[in-house]
Structures are given as structure tokens and as C-alpha cells.
Amino acid sequence: MNAVMVAVLVMLLLSLFRVNVVFALIAGALVGGITGGLGIKETMIIFSEGIGGGANIALSYALLGGFAVAISYTGIPNLLVEFVLKIVGGRNDSRRKALSKALIVLFLLLIACFSQNIIPIHIAFIPILIPPLLKVMTELQIDRRLIASVLTFGLTAPYILLPYGFGFMFHEIIAQNMDASGLTINMGDIPKAMLLPVGGMIIGLLVAIFVSYRKPRKYQDESYVAKEEFSNNYSKKGIFFAFISIVAALYVQLTFESMIFGALAGITVLYVSGSIKWSEADTLLNDGMKMMAFIGFVMIAAAGFAAVIQETGHVENLVEATAGLIGRNQSLAAILMLIVGLLVTMGIGSSFATIPIIATIFVPLALELGFSPLATIAIVGTAGALGDAGSPASDSTLGPTAGLNADGQHNHIWDTCVPTFLHYNIPLILFGWLAAILL
8 A cells, every 4th residue: 555645544534533633643654654664663763853844833833923922912902803893883783794704804815815925924924913803703703714714725826826925936846846857848837827726726715705604603702812911902102013023023034034033033122122021021922832832743743744754755656656547548647646746745734845746757747648838737736736725734724723723712624624625625626637638
């Protein structure tokens, strides 16, 4: 049996049965390593060495959580809640409540999209923006599965389609690896090839908004804010320095490409300005790090999981075995290549890391079967992107969960991963297949 399939299936099944995702990743890696012939001891060694690759991002998210709570202490959440509640109006004003829901969904969608291309900060905005909005969402009875779907769309679709920010990195990886595999392409053709697959994601988003999660859903009013013993009021000075800290954090992160030092810069501004009292700072930062601890541990475990399944050599075996099943059938070839991409990305948790793995086999195979350059781009790009939405180990799902579960009422697997898998991966497979056939 293929170690990649076994490891991913074990991880997914345990996760669906509500086993902690970190434990599911460790168990999946262990089973995958043994299946791949590594043995228990060697699997443990490789996993232990691999987890170091997730340390940087785990520390980044921990500091972002601390920064988020520090920001909440300045009073911005109170200001934000008051502003939105003014728009909401009375509880019986259904028209204004509907308008408020639409505004929140549109606002979060735009911010998430901007975080990929215009201001490439990825999920860094989530711990700062989402927890303060939970009170408003509870008031409006917004289904958080809808917000998870909106955020994940914004964190994935823009970089798949648009060649700016993270999108430029993704498109560059596609072009470079396709060139190394025997097909030189123009990067300007990638958006054309990916337009139809992303169109499928847009349909999935519209279904999530207007069909799946349209009905109200009740939550307990336990929205996350700074602890009561800290000030719940806000001042002009506090708000001013809160915005300065956010600008400083963004500037440092974009200039030095480091979320760690970006968050540290924002926290430093709040310290120096006196917006955070030194006597309370330690408790505040600890609370924030606890909020983001889950995502950090999952990313650490995911790095170990990826190291094990890559060491087995079964990723390449899976790709090659798929090529052997295809024959000369273009339709079958397209669908099988997309499913392999889904399996690899669901396990690794990164579409960026999936492209180099699959391109070496998929590009020569597509050329041999007579696929056009645009169709080949669509296959490789879609196969790489599949699984980013819906994977328990992807930061495109972990980020939304970290924000929406700040009050403990949002489950990572059933409220984020399953909804985003259904609404985005299924349309991506269908429309990616259509793109491969039609282009």
C-alpha cells in the first residue's frame, strides 16, 4: 500500500472522529512511516528532526496571538463593536441586521483577499480582527462556518489566480518547476489557465453564503476580549498608538519578511507608548499565546508529518503509479492527477510545497498525452492548490479556526475543514478537470 495514502487517510479519519489534530498527525506519520518501510525507530527520528521546520511559524503565530491580545487591551475591540452595533440597530430591525451581516461578510472577504496580494500578510490579520468581532457575530447569529468559508476563500483563491504578493510566489514556483520538467511557459498565461478553476471556487463561496450557511446559528455570548480586570474602555491615545503599532508590525513584516519581528515591533510600540502597563503585560501576552497555541502545535506536527511521508519516497511512487494507470485517456489522466495533488497537499498542508513534487511527473505525462500548455498549467496549478482548503494542517484553515474559536465555540475539523473541503475542493476538482479538457 502507498504510505502517503495510508498516512493521509489515518490522519483524516482520526480528525473526523474528533481526535486532536496534533495527535492525528503524529499517528498518521507513524503509520505512514511503518507502511513506507522506515520502521518505528527511524520514523520517530525523522519526525523529531522534521518538527524543527515548523518552529519558526509556530513562534510567529504565538507572538501574533500576544500582539492581538495587547491590541484588544487598547480598546480597539470596544470601539469596533460599538461602531458595528450602531449599524445593526435594534434586534427587531431585520433589514438592518441583514445589511450588517452582508457588510461583515464583504468586509472580511476583502481583507482576506488583500492579505494575499495587495498587503501580503497572509493570516496575520486574523487574531487581531476576528476575536473582537465574535460578539457582533453572536448578536447577528452569523454561522461561523460561513465566516470560515469566506476567510479560507480569501486566503486561497487570490494567490491561485493573481500574480501579486503570495500569488507571484505561487505562479513563479509553477513556471520554474514546469520549465525544469520540460515545458517553458509564460507566467502571464497562468491566470488564464487558473481562471476556470477559481471560478469553481467562486461558485462554492456563493453556495456557502446563500445556501449552506444562510440560516441563523446561535452561540453563547462569550466573545473573546481582554480580561475584565484590565481596562475595557478606550482613549484617543490608546487607539492612536494601537494603529501605530499595527502599521509598525506590517512595515517590519513586509520589509524583513518576518512575522516574528513584525509582531515584536507592534508589541514594542504598545510597551514604549504606555498603552500596555508593564505590570499587566506578561499576563496579556500569555493569554494571546494560549489563543494561538493550537495552530502553532499543529504546524510543528505537520512539519514532522511531511518529513516522514517525503522520506518514504512514496510520494513519487504515488505519482508514477498514477501515470501508469492512465494509458492514453486524457479525461482519466486529468482527474487522477488532480486527486493525487489533493492527497499530497492534504498531508503536507502546503500547495507551495506540492508543486515541485508533482510537476516532475505531471508535466512530461501531460505533454505525452497531448495536453496544451494552458491545460498543463491548469492541471499542475489546480493539483497543487487542491487540499490547501480543507486540510487540517493548512494555515488557510488553521488561521480561521484560531480566530473563530477564541471563545471555544468553533471546531477546527467540522466547522472549518469539512465546510471548506466541500465548498472549494470539490469545485476545484470539477472545474480544474474542465479546464484541462477545454483549454
